[in-house]
Amino acid sequence: xxxxxLAPEVLSKIDLDSTLYSGQxxxxxxxxxxxxxxxxxxxxxxxxxxxGVDLQSAPSDPEYVFxxxxxxxxxDDDLTAIxxxxxxxxxxxxxxxxxxxxxxxxxxxxxxxxxxICSATSNIPRISRTMEAIAGAYGSxxxxxSERRYTFPGPERLIDVSERAFRELGMGFRARxxxxxxxxxxxxxxxxxxxxxxxxxxxxxxxxFPGVGExxxxxxxxxxLEKLRAFPIDRWVHRAIxxxxxxxxxxxxxxxxxxxxxxxxxxxxxxxxxxxxxxxTLGHINASAFAK
DNA sequence: TCCTCTCCTTGCTT
DNA sequence: AAAGCAAGGAGAG
Numbered sequence: 001x002x003x004x005x006l007a008p009e010v011l012s013k014i015d016l017d018s019t020l021y022s023g024q025x026x027x028x029x030x031x032x033x034x035x036x037x038x039x040x041x042x043x044x045x046x047x048x049x050x051x052g053v054d055l056q057s058a059p060s061d062p063e064y065v066f067x068x069x070x071x072x073x074x075x076d077d078d079l080t081a082i083x084x085x086x087x088x089x090x091x092x093x094x095x096x097x098x099x100x101x102x103x104x105x106x107x108x109x110x111x112x113x114x115x116x117i118c119s120a121t122s123n124i125p126r127i128s129r130t131m132e133a134i135a136g137a138y139g140s141x142x143x144x145x146s147e148r149r150y151t152f153p154g155p156e157r158l159i160d161v162s163e164r165a166f167r168e169l170g171m172g173f174r175a176r177x178x179x180x181x182x183x184x185x186x187x188x189x190x191x192x193x194x195x196x197x198x199x200x201x202x203x204x205x206x207x208x209f210p211g212v213g214e215x216x217x218x219x220x221x222x223x224x225l226e227k228l229r230a231f232p233i234d235r236w237v238h239r240a241i242x243x244x245x246x247x248x249x250x251x252x253x254x255x256x257x258x259x260x261x262x263x264x265x266x267x268x269x270x271x272x273x274x275x276x277x278x279x280x281t282l283g284h285i286n287a288s289a290f291a292k
Numbered sequence: 293t294c295c296t297c298t299c300c301t302t303g304c305t306t
Numbered sequence: 307a308a309a310g311c312a313a314g315g316a317g318a319g
Contacts, residue, residue, distance in 0.1 A: 125303085
């Protein structure tokens with residue numbers, strides 16, 4: 001265990017409970033010893049304490065892992081500035097103010113794409129279970145104290161896996177989508193390179209994947225490909241919009257995307273996170289309650 | 293081009 | 307306990 005100090009203004013903007021378990025990432029587990037997850041080839045256990053973070057990791061040392069964790073948590077984002085930029089009305093203000101430490105994550109694009117292919121008409125506990133099943137079946141084991149976790153398998157490890165085998169892991173109708181995604185990424189799609197592409201360039205590439213429509217493309221871009229203007233609209237965000245922004249509630253998906261970019265700006269994706277989390281955890285609040 | 297409807301799996305919740 | 311619901315997408319009409 002190694003302690004890494006963090007500046008108070010950074011620390012006050014990190015809420016691991018809302019960040020790690022809010023439906024952007026699916027392989028963190030909350031234990032009595034801390035938050036346990038897998039980053040690349042390493043298992044991590046992290047605890048936020050006064051003044052910084054305690055980090056355990058294996059097989060790599062915490063000194064090597066910490067910069068990766070910092071990148072994963074997007075500590076390079078100036079969250080205060082971003083929150084100020086998207087804080088354009090009393091409704092989003094209330095959502096932001098409820099979760100000042102809720103952050104976007106910078107995830108691995110492949111794992112993120114697979115997770116959101118799994119997410120179609122599913123729910124967070126089940127997505128977690130499926131992702132863990134894929135890792136358990138095809139990843140590499142890493143022993144960490146008394147527990148064993150698994151790396152998430154890259155496409156090269158899944159290239160010979162059948163649709164039937166994926167179905168047996170509980171993927172349902174999404175199994176054939178994963179078979180296609182494995183082939184496409186293995187053969188020609190360089191997901192990591194899409195980090196350098198623009199939002200407009202990346203969108204049509206992701207839409208070529210069977211089982212990936214606008215929403216899942218937006219999730220992949222926002223959570224792993226550095227497209228912070230991406231504004232995924234799922235049932236919860238749609239609910240939040242229809243209740244809190246009735247003036248645009250009848251817009252199509254594409255029109256809502258454009259509206260969100262115009263309205264919230266280039267960090268619209270952060271606004272989406274706050275709206276999603278607020279609507280999901282705090283429930284319906286009538287727009288009149290925002291009168292300030 | 294764009295909307296609407298149905299189907300696709302499964303497990304957790306009420 | 308049967309029905310509803312869950313970070314949707316594809317295809318038909």
